[in-house]
Structures are given as structure tokens and as C-alpha cells.
Amino acid sequence: MKTNPVIECLLDHRSIRKFTEEEPTDEVLETIVRAGQQAPFASQTYSVLLSRKRETNPFKAPLSFTVCVDSYKFERIMEERGWEFYMNDLSFLFLSIQDASLMAENMIIAGRSLGLGSCLLGAAMGRADKIAEAFNLPPRVFPLVGLVMGYPDEDPPPRPRYPMEYTLFEDEYPRCAGKTVREAIKVMDEGYLAQDYYSSRNAKIPLTRGREETYTFKNYSWTEHICRKLGQWSPDPKMLLEQLEKRGFHITKSRE
Amino acid sequence: MKTNPVIECLLDHRSIRKFTEEEPTDEVLETIVRAGQQAPFASQTYSVLLSRKRETNPFKAPLSFTVCVDSYKFERIMEERGWEFYMNDLSFLFLSIQDASLMAENMIIAGRSLGLGSCLLGAAMGRADKIAEAFNLPPRVFPLVGLVMGYPDEDPPPRPRYPMEYTLFEDEYPRCAGKTVREAIKVMDEGYLAQDYYSSRNAKIPLTRGREETYTFKNYSWTEHICRKLGQWSPDPKMLLEQLEKRGFHITKSRE
Numbered sequence: 001m002k003t004n005p006v007i008e009c010l011l012d013h014r015s016i017r018k019f020t021e022e023e024p025t026d027e028v029l030e031t032i033v034r035a036g037q038q039a040p041f042a043s044q045t046y047s048v049l050l051s052r053k054r055e056t057n058p059f060k061a062p063l064s065f066t067v068c069v070d071s072y073k074f075e076r077i078m079e080e081r082g083w084e085f086y087m088n089d090l091s092f093l094f095l096s097i098q099d100a101s102l103m104a105e106n107m108i109i110a111g112r113s114l115g116l117g118s119c120l121l122g123a124a125m126g127r128a129d130k131i132a133e134a135f136n137l138p139p140r141v142f143p144l145v146g147l148v149m150g151y152p153d154e155d156p157p158p159r160p161r162y163p164m165e166y167t168l169f170e171d172e173y174p175r176c177a178g179k180t181v182r183e184a185i186k187v188m189d190e191g192y193l194a195q196d197y198y199s200s201r202n203a204k205i206p207l208t209r210g211r212e213e214t215y216t217f218k219n220y221s222w223t224e225h226i227c228r229k230l231g232q233w234s235p236d237p238k239m240l241l242e243q244l245e246k247r248g249f250h251i252t253k254s255r256e
Numbered sequence: 257m258k259t260n261p262v263i264e265c266l267l268d269h270r271s272i273r274k275f276t277e278e279e280p281t282d283e284v285l286e287t288i289v290r291a292g293q294q295a296p297f298a299s300q301t302y303s304v305l306l307s308r309k310r311e312t313n314p315f316k317a318p319l320s321f322t323v324c325v326d327s328y329k330f331e332r333i334m335e336e337r338g339w340e341f342y343m344n345d346l347s348f349l350f351l352s353i354q355d356a357s358l359m360a361e362n363m364i365i366a367g368r369s370l371g372l373g374s375c376l377l378g379a380a381m382g383r384a385d386k387i388a389e390a391f392n393l394p395p396r397v398f399p400l401v402g403l404v405m406g407y408p409d410e411d412p413p414p415r416p417r418y419p420m421e422y423t424l425f426e427d428e429y430p431r432c433a434g435k436t437v438r439e440a441i442k443v444m445d446e447g448y449l450a451q452d453y454y455s456s457r458n459a460k461i462p463l464t465r466g467r468e469e470t471y472t473f474k475n476y477s478w479t480e481h482i483c484r485k486l487g488q489w490s491p492d493p494k495m496l497l498e499q500l501e502k503r504g505f506h507i508t509k510s511r512e
Contacts, residue, residue, distance in 0.1 A: 002287040005261040006369030010291040010362050031258040033424045035266040037417040039361055040376050043482050044418060050426045073422065074486060076432045077441055077479050083487040090493035090507075092486070094353060094381060098401060101357030102364075105295055106266050109365065113262030120296050125350060137429045145354060161293040162300060166329065168289045170306045173393045176332045185333055223333050226299050230330060230348070231339040235511035237346035251346075252508060255491035 009113050014158045016117025017059045017201075019150030023052075024062055028114055032149070035110035039102040045092070046070050046100035048107075049135050049143070056134075059119060061148035066124055066131055067104045069096040071249075072140040090251040093142070093244075100144050111149050121146030128243040139248035160191025160222075189221035198225060208232050265369050270414045272373025273315045273457075275406030279308075280318055284370055288405070291366035295358040301348070302326050302356035304363075305391050305399070312390075315375060317404035322380055322387055323360045325352040327505075328396040346507040349398070349500075356400050367405050377402030384499040395504035416447025416478075445477035454481060464488050 001007075033048060047070040050063065057064035071092060075085050108118050124131060124143040131143040161167075166176070166184040174180070198204060199217030205228035207213050215224060234240075244251060257263075280288075289304060303326040306319065313320040327348060331341050364374050380387060380399040387399040417423075422432070422440040430436070454460060455473030461484035463469050471480060490496075500507060 001290065002283055002370055004369050006265045007287060007291055007366055009262045010366055011294050013294050013296065015296060027258055030420060031263060033420060034257065035263055037420075037423055038267050038269050038414065040269065040271060040364065042376075042378055043486060045486075046423075047429070048424045049429065050424060052426070071486075073432055073440075074482065076437045078483050078487060080437050080441060081479060081483055083483040085486055086488055087486045087490050088493040088496070091381075091490050091496050094349075094400075094496065095378065097350060097353045098357045098360075101354045102361040104354075105358040105361035106365075108296065108358075109362075110263055110266055113260050114258055120298075122298055122351065125347075135425070135427070135429045138431060141429065144350075158294060164286060164289060164293075167293055167302075168304045168306060169391070170308070171391070173303070173305065173391045173397065175394060176329055181332045181336050184329075185336060223337060226330065227334050227337055227339040230299060230301075230327075230341055230343045231334060232342055234343050234347050237344040237508060237510065240344070240347050240350065241508070252493060252497070254493065 009109060012158060013108070013112060014117075014156050015119040016150075016152045016154060016156075017119050018153040019059060019061045019117070020153045022062070022151045024116060024150065028116070029063065031114065032107050032110045032116070036103045036107035039106040041099045041102065042095045043074065043099060045074055045096040046103055047073060047141060049131070057146070057148050058121070059148050061150040063149040065107070065147040065149065066135070066143050067100050067145050067147060068137075069093060069100055069142045069144050070140070071096070072138045075140060086255055088254060089249045093249060093251065097144060104145065104147055107147065115151060116149050117152035118147055118149040121148065125240060125243060129246050132247060137247070142244065142247045142249060157195055159195065159197065160188055163187055185223050189223055192222040193219070197222070205229060205232070265365060268414060269364070269368060270373075270412050271375040272406075272408045272410060272412075273375050274409040275315060275317045275373070276409045278318070278407045280372060280406065284372070285319065287370065288363050288366045288372070292359045292363035295362040297355045297358065298351045299330065299355060301330055301352040302359055303329060303397060305387070313402070313404050314377070315404050317406040319405040321363070321403040321405065322391070322399050323356050323401050323403060324393075325349060325356055325398045325400050326396070327352070328394045331396060342511055344510060345505045349505060349507065353400060360401065360403055363403065371407060372405050373408035374403055374405040377404065381496060381499060385502050388503060393503070398500065398503045398505060413451055415451065415453065416444055419443055441479050445479055448478040449475070453478070461485060461488070
């Protein structure tokens, strides 16, 4: 492995959920957002909402961002130039979620380099209507993900990731089976268990659909956690479709 | 603005489309992908395809990645653990596009820190079936975006971004109008024009829908370019929906 201060910063990433009382200065805030903006983009169709009211986020972080997909803002530019938005919303969203995420990752990294920790919060899409109300969002702005940031009051280790062989595939995608799958499970599960990740946060997704709980925090592992997420939650796209429609996005409609 | 080697690296980003003959070593490649993996994730549901055949990508880069949303791989883990995938595909994709993009941005930054330039290629989604064939992808893996990388044989300046006031909104989202919109247009257009961005690449999106060309490279600007993209292209989600369905993703279906 090569190394340098940037690589070190990238490899040192961990989510931070406890923050000190220290307030980041405006200069720190602007540096983080400015560095975010410099990420590559297809159309720069995102916005960043900010609340500095600690009580508005679950970890009482001093900076609580909501990264949004934003068509409204560019539509104002189109208006000014005599154009109308015409791309289908599905393609627009698939591209703009990428723009927004590339930007968010730059913010996370810039924050880390300045001593701030952060945590992404996945609940934003399901609460898009509530966030829209709180920030008085116009239509065509869709809250994608929360990002809280502040000076860390905890120092957890970086978390494990899949083996490289389960992530990077050259020339041909292998059929994953047997040993490879079990090795990926092992690396992730033993890694998270050794760090007491779920037990220290008392985080266990309850079982539904007739399954009986047999896991304790001694064996409740990363793959168990993600199985419960992808294996139990939100079988119906209706809720997300409704949130999108409330914000003015209609992903199955053609404009012609 | 605060600064440090990480911030400098983030602000120094520009897309690179010309590469030298030098081949990145395996160590460099592995550092880049490893740094990519350490990005935050919801479910780690992405994969990275790699081709080192220069002729397979438009800029003849030594490394040509395709970042994919990947449910297949985790479904093998679920199988091994006695689970079945249950989350609706729309929510899954909206979350996994984020995971994949966070990872891609880390790869881009790690690459830059090691002297490599890169360029994202947006055509992957529209060619998902072709990429699936080339890499023998199983179902439930969806090619999201291309990322070519190599040692730069050009040295373009970083490109302009929106003013901070058009990106970061504290407590309330303003109704963008008049001066603010024109200022955002001005910053982007004058910035790109001053760098001869489109003229040097001879890149102009042809006008359709009865519009007549009146622009030369003297005034063909960033907002004109993006207006032509979002104002003309792909009014129908059908093509993307079909590509998703071919890969086994059905975004309007409920699993119940």
C-alpha cells in the first residue's frame, strides 16, 4: 500500500456520533462546503441545507447538514435563459444522487482533515416532507441524506470492509459462492464483533415476519444486521414514491 | 478558508481526459480501491469492475473502472445465512447509488493524491446491458458510472463552481430569483468561457426540438450546455427502466 497524508485521512474514516461542545467557526464551515463543491459533477444539481440548532439532530452535533438533490435551482437558470426542464425525472435523480454524494464525501473528508468527525443519516428520504416543511423547500428539491458534523467526543477505530477480492473484479465478474462468500462474511463479522460495534451502541434490528430472536450481542454481527435491513424493511416502494411525488418528482412519467 | 494537504487535494480536482503511457502499478491500483472502500456506507452494496485494456475506453486511460450498484453479492451472503432479499428495489437503488458514489469519490481523491488524474463517464447506465455482457455480470448488478484513471498528460485548471450562496442554505431555503440566479449564471459562464472549456474540447450539444443554433464557442457557456442537457435529453424514463429491468431491478414493484 502507498501512503501519504490524503490516503491516511481516507483510511482513517469512521462515523462519529458523539460531539464536544466546541462550535466550528464559519471559516471551517465554509472550507468544508467549498471543498464539497469542488467534487466532480454531471450538472451540479444538489444543495446543502444547514441547521446549527443542536437539538434538531439525534447526535446533538453542532452542524447538521441535509444534502439534497436540487432541480429547482437549475430550473430558475433555465427560466432565465428561456428553457424548460425536459429530462425524465428517473434519469435526473440517478445522476443527481451521484452528484450530491460525491459532494457529500468531499465534505466528510474535508471535515476529517480539519479535525471534525461526521455521520451520515439515512432517514432523510423517508422524512422528505417533514424536512421540506422545516426548511420551506420549494418543489423539485429532494432531501437525500443527513450529515451531522462536529468535533469528536469519541475515538472509535475504522470499521472493517470486504476483502478486495469481494469488491474489485478485473475483466470478468465471478460467480460468488462457497468459500469466497464465507470469507467475506468472516472478515466483516469478526471485525465488527471484535470492535463491539453493535453491543456498544445497543443496536439490534428487531426480527419480523415470524422469525424468532436467537442472537445476543455476542454473535449479532454485521452481516446479520444488514440481512435484517435488506431482508425485512420496506418491501413496497410506495412510501418513497409518495415522498418523491410530494416534492414534484414523477419517476415513471414521460415528458412526451 | 482553512487549508492543509487534504483540502488542497480536494480543491485541486479537475477532470483529466489525456493520459501518459505510464501504467499504474498494482500497488497504486490497490491503494486507490482500498481507500475507496473506506468511504462510509449504508450496506456496502457496490462493486468495481476494472479493465486495463486502454482501447476499451474513450480516453485510452490505463485504468478503466465501472462502479456498479451490487445486490447480487450481498444476496449470496443472505443465501448463506438463510435470508431472502426483501427491500423494494427503488429504496435499495437510492441508497446504493449513494454508497457507490461515496466510494468512487474516495477513489478519485486517492488517485489524485498519488498523481493520477481521472474522469467520470456518465454513459454507463445507458449501456448497462453492453457492460453486463462484456464483464459477464450476474443479475442484480447495475453499472452506474465509468471512471477512467491514469497519469495526466494535460494540466487544466480546476473548473468554477456555483457561489456558496447558491449551494448552502441555513435554516430556510430561499426562493431563487433575479439577481441571485443571474449571479450564479455569471460565475459559471464567465469562468468556463475564460478557460475555453467547450471550445478546446469542441464540445457543443446539438439543438433539437426546432431550436436554431445561434451560439459559437465565443458564447457557448456552462449554463447553455447544461440547459441543452436537462432541456432536451431523455424525456422518457423507458430506456433506463428497461436497462434496470434487464439487470433484474423492478423499481415500481412491491415485494408483497
